[in-house]
Amino acid sequence: MVSASPQRRYVQVAVPVPLYGLFDYAVPADSRVPEAGCRLQLRFGHRELIGICCGTIDQPATAADKIREYQACLDSEPVIPASLMHLLQRASQYYHHPLGDVLATALPTALMQGRAVDEGGRSLWRLTQQGREEPLEALQRAPKQRAIVAVLRESDGYCDAGSLSARFENWRSSVKALIEKEWLEAISLPPERSAVVRPGPELNEEQRAAVDGVPSEQGFSTTLLRGVTGSGKTEVYFRWIERCLAQGRQALVLVPEIGLTPQLLERFSQRFEANLVVLHSGMTDLERLRSWQLAAAGRAHIVLGTRSALFTPMPALGLIVIDEEHDASFKQQEGFRYHARDLAALRAQAEAIPLILGTATPSFESHHNVRQGRYRELRLSQRAGGARPPIIRMVDARQHRSGSPLSHSLDRAVEQHLAAGNQVMLFLNRRGYAPTLICPQCGWHSDCERCDAHMTLHFQPSVLRCHHCGSEQRPPPHCPSCGHRNLQHQGQGTEQLTMFLEERFPEATISRIDRDSTRRKGSLEAELKKVQRGEVDMLVGTQMLAKGHHFPSVTLVGVLDCDRGLFSADFKATEHMAQLILQVAGRAGRADKPGEVLIQSTQPDHPLMHCLITQGYEAFTQQALKERQVLGLPPFGFAALLRAESVEREAAMRFLQSLCPASPDGDVQWLGPIPSPMERRAGRYRAQLLLLSQNRKALHVVLAGLVHTIQQQGSIKNVRWSLDVDPTNTL
Ligand code: ADP
Ligand code: ZN
Ligand code: ZN
Numbered sequence: 001m002v003s004a005s006p007q008r009r010y011v012q013v014a015v016p017v018p019l020y021g022l023f024d025y026a027v028p029a030d031s032r033v034p035e036a037g038c039r040l041q042l043r044f045g046h047r048e049l050i051g052i053c054c055g056t057i058d059q060p061a062t063a064a065d066k067i068r069e070y071q072a073c074l075d076s077e078p079v080i081p082a083s084l085m086h087l088l089q090r091a092s093q094y095y096h097h098p099l100g101d102v103l104a105t106a107l108p109t110a111l112m113q114g115r116a117v118d119e120g121g122r123s124l125w126r127l128t129q130q131g132r133e134e135p136l137e138a139l140q141r142a143p144k145q146r147a148i149v150a151v152l153r154e155s156d157g158y159c160d161a162g163s164l165s166a167r168f169e170n171w172r173s174s175v176k177a178l179i180e181k182e183w184l185e186a187i188s189l190p191p192e193r194s195a196v197v198r199p200g201p202e203l204n205e206e207q208r209a210a211v212d213g214v215p216s217e218q219g220f221s222t223t224l225l226r227g228v229t230g231s232g233k234t235e236v237y238f239r240w241i242e243r244c245l246a247q248g249r250q251a252l253v254l255v256p257e258i259g260l261t262p263q264l265l266e267r268f269s270q271r272f273e274a275n276l277v278v279l280h281s282g283m284t285d286l287e288r289l290r291s292w293q294l295a296a297a298g299r300a301h302i303v304l305g306t307r308s309a310l311f312t313p314m315p316a317l318g319l320i321v322i323d324e325e326h327d328a329s330f331k332q333q334e335g336f337r338y339h340a341r342d343l344a345a346l347r348a349q350a351e352a353i354p355l356i357l358g359t360a361t362p363s364f365e366s367h368h369n370v371r372q373g374r375y376r377e378l379r380l381s382q383r384a385g386g387a388r389p390p391i392i393r394m395v396d397a398r399q400h401r402s403g404s405p406l407s408h409s410l411d412r413a414v415e416q417h418l419a420a421g422n423q424v425m426l427f428l429n430r431r432g433y434a435p436t437l438i439c440p441q442c443g444w445h446s447d448c449e450r451c452d453a454h455m456t457l458h459f460q461p462s463v464l465r466c467h468h469c470g471s472e473q474r475p476p477p478h479c480p481s482c483g484h485r486n487l488q489h490q491g492q493g494t495e496q497l498t499m500f501l502e503e504r505f506p507e508a509t510i511s512r513i514d515r516d517s518t519r520r521k522g523s524l525e526a527e528l529k530k531v532q533r534g535e536v537d538m539l540v541g542t543q544m545l546a547k548g549h550h551f552p553s554v555t556l557v558g559v560l561d562c563d564r565g566l567f568s569a570d571f572k573a574t575e576h577m578a579q580l581i582l583q584v585a586g587r588a589g590r591a592d593k594p595g596e597v598l599i600q601s602t603q604p605d606h607p608l609m610h611c612l613i614t615q616g617y618e619a620f621t622q623q624a625l626k627e628r629q630v631l632g633l634p635p636f637g638f639a640a641l642l643r644a645e646s647v648e649r650e651a652a653m654r655f656l657q658s659l660c661p662a663s664p665d666g667d668v669q670w671l672g673p674i675p676s677p678m679e680r681r682a683g684r685y686r687a688q689l690l691l692l693s694q695n696r697k698a699l700h701v702v703l704a705g706l707v708h709t710i711q712q713q714g715s716i717k718n719v720r721w722s723l724d725v726d727p728t729n730t731l
Helices: 082-094 099-106 129-133 143-154 161-167 172-180 205-213 233-246 262-271 285-296 307-311 340-351 364-371 408-419 494-504 523-532 563-567 573-585 607-615 617-631 651-659 696-713
Strands: 010-014 023-026 039-044 047-057 124-127 158-160 184-187 221-227 250-254 276-279 302-305 317-323 354-359 376-380 391-396 423-427 436-438 456-458 463-465 488-490 510-513 538-541 554-559 596-601 638-646 668-681 684-693 719-725
Touching: 010 039, 010 099, 023 039, 023 047, 047 099, 082 099, 082 340, 099 307, 124 129, 124 143, 129 143, 143 158, 143 172, 172 184, 205 221, 205 233, 205 376, 221 233, 221 364, 233 250, 233 317, 233 354, 250 307, 262 276, 262 302, 276 285, 285 302, 302 307, 307 340, 317 340, 340 354, 364 617, 391 408, 391 607, 408 423, 408 554, 408 596, 436 456, 494 510, 494 538, 510 523, 554 573, 563 573, 573 596, 573 607, 573 617, 596 607, 607 617, 638 651, 638 668, 638 696, 651 668, 651 684, 651 696, 651 719, 668 696, 684 696, 696 719
Parallel strands: 221 354, 221 376, 250 302, 250 317, 276 302, 317 354, 391 596, 423 538, 423 554, 510 538, 554 596
Antiparallel strands: 010 023, 010 047, 039 047, 124 158, 124 184, 436 488, 456 463, 638 684, 638 719, 668 684
């Protein structure tokens, strides 16, 4: 037992567990007190975990003799610098999410697993080509060297002192020998250098005005760069980045999950001869750690990443750019449900630097913030380089030849554009062959056993697959319920559409791009290259096609299923649908060839759609916002969604009901609880409670109270819950 003495020192630690609050630990007697932001290895209950020191405390809340010592401090310098720690603490409060989990989300996985930060001359080593390929027999007489190489070949080929010490004793001489034999090479931080920026095209007037619209003297501001697709927004970002680098500062650029394409990377590296690092989910943990180190050491000039790259320490950060700011992937949909755009605004404010939000189709929040005078707005109204805007038309999906997924007008247009030697892109946001299989005799549906959803029929390979829980089964040869032999598929997926088109346009080469067709690593890039080289006449795809790609020869875009967005229970569905339609439309006619966009709908006269097509996105936004205003929905009010789920029917509903006050006070509306629109998913019953208020503060007081009450109750048997502040998806 540890005896309490006046000299003992204590720290408060954020631990990555789903519990609120910090935990007190004692500093081991012979250690120095760690700085806030350093990692501590510790025992929590019976588990070994890594927590983050959040500061010292004189009087621990727990009795001094009950407090444990942590085992070790892993860092000599904080891995989370003070400014970032402050941001994450505010985020933890705003999203009502435990700080330990917030910090764990913000740090690279490798660091939370105890990897060493490569600092103070510490190195990473990696296998050379020889080290990867030479037969191991060559190391016959050096068993330890051989063992080290064998281990590295099994993993990603990188190691550091920490990982070697964990497996080998006295490994240093072996590593040295391997470096001499050129089987291993040390990689350390690249030398400091200044970035060289190659010249870009001469800016047009609007672009120049936009560049000048953000004053170069430092200071916080948020700017919405509203520019139609192809208007040269990226060129404008480049000038701002250039200016930032010239001041000796670092730039952070966030792009959507599927926007970080090889094309974009190439564009950046062609323009900037600089230390450019990327951060995205397709990288290994060590690759991510490497990028993080370079950024945190101030050596990376530009960090280009997806959502969580926002939390990268950058000591000389001078600019944040968020491209496609409306994109849904900036909101995390599980665990710590933060919005990278909203936290970027906090970070930019704290660091007193400009934040740029670029898009052709601003989120309603950003549009509203401009109207409220909180954001500055700059516009690019014309396509750069002379390309003309596409012509968009609605066509009636009900007028088609029987069995054809294409309406008469779309069919004719495809024919014409192909005959003219151009490329055609058809967009259907549903993969697989058909969304469901049914029995015409008894009405049986291919329902998932674990979800309230149909299983999708896939043709190659032939399988019924649930897109919600991943369950799979062989398509039954006859109806499982009545034995009828002719089961029929209903609806269209990309697979079926492709097969139809192959028959309808036998001369055309067709490429399908969706999550199924691009599962293999590198296959998406290969397919896109084919399109670019003109080896493909027709492209069929899901929303994977909507963003970031540049298809200069596509002159016709057809959208086949825009109706789903109009009749969804989610209040954001129409907004997302309009953004998607314009994104897809923006793929057409970007170069010298004018584009045509046909949107097929069973409701071609729907007033919102009509407004979007005839008057444009801004008029559409204003009209759609009127509906939200009447209902007090965001951005006019503030929302939070409390979700619960349980394997037991009713338990989630009961849990949420138990939290609702008998007589709610006037400032916050309690809507629900209701069973979620898809009540059962992956075998769990789900329910939700929506809280709405015109008063952000009042809402957050209620949320804090809710979280407190739930914590007080202790764990509720069989119920999992989560809180989503500012939800972007209410399904
Ligand atoms: P956005 O990001 O708005 O979609 P991009 O920056 O990708 O637009 O520009 C679209 C195309 O126009 C690119 O090929 C780009 O190189 C070109 N471009 C941009 N600005 C100019 C300019 N001022 N003069 C000539 N071409 C330009
Ligand atoms: Zn049947
Ligand atoms: Zn399922």
